[in-house]
Amino acid sequence: MSITRRQVLAGLAGLGVVGLGATAGVRYWLGRPLFADTHDYELIAAPADLELVPGHQTPAWTYGGQAPGLELRSRQGDWLRVRFINHLPEPTTIHWHGIRLPLEMDGVPYVSQLPVLPGEYFDYRFLTQDAGTFWYHPHTSSAEQLGRGLVGPLIVEEAQPTGFEHERTLGLKTWHVDEQGAFTDFSVPRQAAREGTRGRLTTINGERLPVLELPAGHVVRLRILNLDNTVTYRLNLSEGDARLYALDGNPIAPRPLGKEYWLGPGMRIDLALRAPDDGREISLRNGPLRLATLRGLATSQPAGDWPAPLPPNPLSEPDLQTAETLSFNFEWAGALSSPVKTGGFTFWQINGQAWDINDKTCADRPIARLKLGQSYLFELRNMAQYQHPIHLHGMSFKVLASNRRKIEPYFTDTYLLGKNETAKVALVADNPGVWMFHCHVIDHMETGLMAAIEVV
Numbered sequence: 001m002s003i004t005r006r007q008v009l010a011g012l013a014g015l016g017v018v019g020l021g022a023t024a025g026v027r028y029w030l031g032r033p034l035f036a037d038t039h040d041y042e043l044i045a046a047p048a049d050l051e052l053v054p055g056h057q058t059p060a061w062t063y064g065g066q067a068p069g070l071e072l073r074s075r076q077g078d079w080l081r082v083r084f085i086n087h088l089p090e091p092t093t094i095h096w097h098g099i100r101l102p103l104e105m106d107g108v109p110y111v112s113q114l115p116v117l118p119g120e121y122f123d124y125r126f127l128t129q130d131a132g133t134f135w136y137h138p139h140t141s142s143a144e145q146l147g148r149g150l151v152g153p154l155i156v157e158e159a160q161p162t163g164f165e166h167e168r169t170l171g172l173k174t175w176h177v178d179e180q181g182a183f184t185d186f187s188v189p190r191q192a193a194r195e196g197t198r199g200r201l202t203t204i205n206g207e208r209l210p211v212l213e214l215p216a217g218h219v220v221r222l223r224i225l226n227l228d229n230t231v232t233y234r235l236n237l238s239e240g241d242a243r244l245y246a247l248d249g250n251p252i253a254p255r256p257l258g259k260e261y262w263l264g265p266g267m268r269i270d271l272a273l274r275a276p277d278d279g280r281e282i283s284l285r286n287g288p289l290r291l292a293t294l295r296g297l298a299t300s301q302p303a304g305d306w307p308a309p310l311p312p313n314p315l316s317e318p319d320l321q322t323a324e325t326l327s328f329n330f331e332w333a334g335a336l337s338s339p340v341k342t343g344g345f346t347f348w349q350i351n352g353q354a355w356d357i358n359d360k361t362c363a364d365r366p367i368a369r370l371k372l373g374q375s376y377l378f379e380l381r382n383m384a385q386y387q388h389p390i391h392l393h394g395m396s397f398k399v400l401a402s403n404r405r406k407i408e409p410y411f412t413d414t415y416l417l418g419k420n421e422t423a424k425v426a427l428v429a430d431n432p433g434v435w436m437f438h439c440h441v442i443d444h445m446e447t448g449l450m451a452a453i454e455v456v
């Protein structure tokens with residue numbers, strides 16, 4: 001992982017150019033596109049007090065002055081350029097979850113870049129090859145940084161117009177705050193060894209139990225993102241007519257939402273919902289619990305039909321005839337006498353190897369080396385009674401089969417591996433680099449459940 005100090009120097013030199021410090025004012029909060037049609041953003045991470053609990057302030061960390069962060073947008077086939085400026089009191093990076101990009105832009109400290117120090121900036125720029133609903137977040141001190149609010153949606157619009165005329169982005173997060181809005185522990189070892197540390201205040205776009213007004217009778221694209229560290233939301237819209245159009249950014253043959261969709265941390269769905277009639281309300285729920293009220297509001301436009309399926313993304317189809325099989329066992333390591341090396345806890349491991357977030361050299365010892373261009377079949381085996389949303393950077397994979405449920409094969413970047421489930425997924429190793437492969441329950445990832453996969 002040869003990273004030079006060049007990036008750091010560039011960052012320091014840049015301070016004069018953008019004129020931060022004394023002159024930093026309101027305009028830096030806007031994170032506005034600098035040139036609207038080339039998707040250039042200036043995005044600042046900085047502390048800001050948010051009123052998550054009415055009448056109380058929460059000392060959040062924000063992207064563009066808000067949490068969830070500013071919604072970034074690009075178009076398929078275009079470049080996205082983001083000048084990222086760190087005004088936090090500690091180093092950070094941005095990882096672009098689900099985006100297939102070159103390693104240097106992947107935002108993993110000491111693997112793809114050096115951390116962006118307070119006062120520095122980093123220019124992220126990459127081609128957005130796939131349309132869909134993605135998101136961004138740091139890959140440093142994740143429990144705290146994501147916990148404090150550094151999570152934001154990244155929408156890549158289809159190259160051609162789709163049949164959707166209306167859309168809404170719904171970012172789900174369950175904050176670790178008490179009744180006064182003060183942060184509670186982002187990570188409790190006892191919980192990290194189990195399902196992960198849960199927050200208590202469930203919000204959509206930072207709001208508890210919002211009421212969303214939708215054009216009555218029209219089909220609306222709901223982009224629902226799980227931006228939470230821990231919680232798997234069991235989404236249902238039982239009173240509404242809703243169809244799934246994409247999973248984790250990748251289009252599928254549309255099908256009814258069904259009884260419930262389990263959206264694990266890091267996962268997204270694109271739903272088409274026929275909005276209720278004027279004045280009628282339906283609930284979006286997590287299991288039995290209401291997340292939001294969706295209310296129909298009369299419009300003068302005539303309602304359209306269900307849109308055609310979304311066009312597929314340009315992903316390579318794995319060749320199962322020649323694919324090499326690799327097994328990955330996700331295990332609890334708490335019972336093993338894993339030495340507490342650098343002060344952290346080790347509760348989880350992949351194939352007997354636990355990642356140590358304090359050891360900068362872990363990525364030098366990848367758990368697997370894949371040959372560029374070759375197809376692979378991964379057998380993902382959950383040996384534990386807690387579920388793991390398994391996520392891979394840099395490449396999308398195709399989910400083929402599970403011993404626990406019926407699978408319509410689909411491409412994704414995150415698969416929710418249920419308790420004691422074994423799943424088969426396949427991919428073409430078509431992106432050279434060292435790619436993180438981890439559970440997206442942040443507590444699990446930070447206590448061992450992460451590895452690097454190298455493609456050469």
Ligand code: C2O
Nearest residue numbers: 095097266391436
């Ligand atoms: Cu959302 Cu390592 O990623």
Ligand code: CU
Nearest residue numbers: 096097098393
């Ligand atoms: Cu990712």
Ligand code: CU
Nearest residue numbers: 388439441444
């Ligand atoms: Cu996990």
